[in-house]
Amino acid sequence: MKIAIAGAGIIGACTAWAAAKQGHDVTLFEQDTAMAHTSRSSSKLLHGGLRYLETGQFSLVKKALLARRFWLERAPELCRPLELLFPIYKGCGRPKWQIGIGTKLYDLLASSSGFPRSSWLDKTEVLNRCPALLSDGLKGAFSFYDAQMDDFALGQWVVGQCRDLGVEVVEHRKIETFDNLAGFDRIVNATGPWAMELRAQQGGSPAYTIDWVRGSHIFTDRECTQALMLPIPQEKRIFFVLPYQGKTLIGTTEVRQNHPEAERPSEEETDYLLAAYNAYHSEKLTAEDISGSFSGVRPLLKSATNPSDATREWAFERVGKVLHIYGGKWTTAQTQGEAALEELLK
Numbered sequence: 001m002k003i004a005i006a007g008a009g010i011i012g013a014c015t016a017w018a019a020a021k022q023g024h025d026v027t028l029f030e031q032d033t034a035m036a037h038t039s040r041s042s043s044k045l046l047h048g049g050l051r052y053l054e055t056g057q058f059s060l061v062k063k064a065l066l067a068r069r070f071w072l073e074r075a076p077e078l079c080r081p082l083e084l085l086f087p088i089y090k091g092c093g094r095p096k097w098q099i100g101i102g103t104k105l106y107d108l109l110a111s112s113s114g115f116p117r118s119s120w121l122d123k124t125e126v127l128n129r130c131p132a133l134l135s136d137g138l139k140g141a142f143s144f145y146d147a148q149m150d151d152f153a154l155g156q157w158v159v160g161q162c163r164d165l166g167v168e169v170v171e172h173r174k175i176e177t178f179d180n181l182a183g184f185d186r187i188v189n190a191t192g193p194w195a196m197e198l199r200a201q202q203g204g205s206p207a208y209t210i211d212w213v214r215g216s217h218i219f220t221d222r223e224c225t226q227a228l229m230l231p232i233p234q235e236k237r238i239f240f241v242l243p244y245q246g247k248t249l250i251g252t253t254e255v256r257q258n259h260p261e262a263e264r265p266s267e268e269e270t271d272y273l274l275a276a277y278n279a280y281h282s283e284k285l286t287a288e289d290i291s292g293s294f295s296g297v298r299p300l301l302k303s304a305t306n307p308s309d310a311t312r313e314w315a316f317e318r319v320g321k322v323l324h325i326y327g328g329k330w331t332t333a334q335t336q337g338e339a340a341l342e343e344l345l346k
Contacts, residue, residue: 001025003344004184006175006198008034010151011314011328012190013158014337015344020165022341027184028159028167031174031194035155037262038192039330041296043217043240043251046071046079046331047146048110050086050229051238052312053102058109060313064331065110068147071334075157079149081115084227084240085141087126087133087280093231096139103142118144129226132283148227148242151330158333177201178322186344189324193260193299199317199324207317208326209302212258216265216295217251218273220285224248233279241277247291250277257297265293301327316343 001024005016008030016028030036048065049057071079086103088096103118119142126141127133163169178201181187189198199206224243231238242249253269270287278284301311314328314336323344328336 001185001345002183003027003186003188004029004175004181005188005190006181007188007190007192007194008159008169008171009037009039009190009192010035010155010158010330010333011039011192011325011336011340012188013155013162014333015188015190015325015340016162016167016337017158017165017334018337018341019344020162020167026162026167028162028169029173029175030169030171031191033171034159034169035152038296038298039155040152041215041217041262041294042151042330043215044148044151044242044244044249045082045146045240046149048106048331049312049329050102050106050144053105054236055311057311057313060311060329060332061106062109063335064329065106065115066113067332067335068115069113071149071154071331072147075154078154078157079147081145082148082227082242083116083143083145084229085121085126085130085143086229087130087141088139089134090137090139092137092233099142103144106144115145118142130228132281133228134280134282148244150245185321187322188340188344189322190340193297195299195324195326197260199319202319202322204319206324208315210260210326211256211300211302212260213298213300214255214257214263214269214295215252215298216255216269216273217249217293218265218270218290219244219292220248220250220289221246221291222248222283222285222289228280230276230280232276239273239276250274253295260297260299262295262297265295269295299327314339316340318343318346 046068048061228241312329317324
């Protein structure tokens with residue numbers, strides 16, 4: 001079939017890749033350049049989502065845990081296994097037993113993925129690895145594994161796979177109306193945060209609604225030797241402290257907004273991330289230590305009052321010859337692309 005795909009983020013590119021592998025004639029359209037928006041603004045993790053277990057997203061977590069292996073096998077030069085520590089403090093955040101159950105369930109869902117199993121590290125071992133962590137009340141930490149990637153480079157690698165299979169990639173061409181694509185047998189709306197704009201070109205009420213949630217990150221030039229996953233003080237949310245390209249990456253926020261365009265991280269978000277980091281470290285950071293920042297808009301399925309509880313699953317809606325894609329997650333993009341093609345060809 002002759003297939004047009006609007007949106008060359010990771011979901012659109014993986015859908016194009018899936019279609020091209022089956023021999024279809026595919027054109028991938030992008031309003032700017034491939035991977036220019038949400039897909040390059042992630043936390044740089046290929047992960048199952050340990051915290052998603054709390055909201056019962058077991059199926060998604062399992063899919064994502066197994067999907068990590070796909071990326072590591074296909075593009076090992078762009079991603080690597082990453083050990084993270086989840087420190088446990090007395091009287092602060094979730095109790096040790098709860099995180100212990102979570103990491104064991106993570107191991108179970110990841111069985112056959114080839115990743116090391118989780119383990120418990122005592123206080124001495126944790127402080128040996130992370131001397132700047134506050135020792136007061138520290139019980140130890142759970143060690144578990146995910147993977148880290150260069151999201152932009154890995155996304156461009158997928159676009160390269162598409163081109164090698166004959167996909168025509170047309171950049172700087174925004175699809176504003178389906179009339180522009182009248183000559184195609186099938187059309188995919190994979191425009192992420194902008195999906196509702198294209199859906200509005202067709203009649204009827206959409207089957208799903210997008211929640212625009214901004215996630216911001218900050219960098220500091222201080223070297224990070226150990227990846228950490230930590231609870232935000234007095235909140236259910238967690239944040240990451242990660243080594244990335246010789247720097248320390250701290251994120252993320254979750255701020256609901258009323259439009260699809262990414263904004264620069266706000267002063268409030270920066271202060272929020274600095275306060276979260278400083279709550280656990282003896283060597284404090286200030287705004288002067290920030291060497292860079294970025295934000296991206298996650299197009300989440302609107303499924304919860306608090307965006308932290310929203311599902312990271314995806315959904316499809318077929319209207320005529322058009323398939324609309326809502327939501328999704330970077331780690332499972334290849335799986336989602338294959339599922340989108342199957343739905344498109346029905």
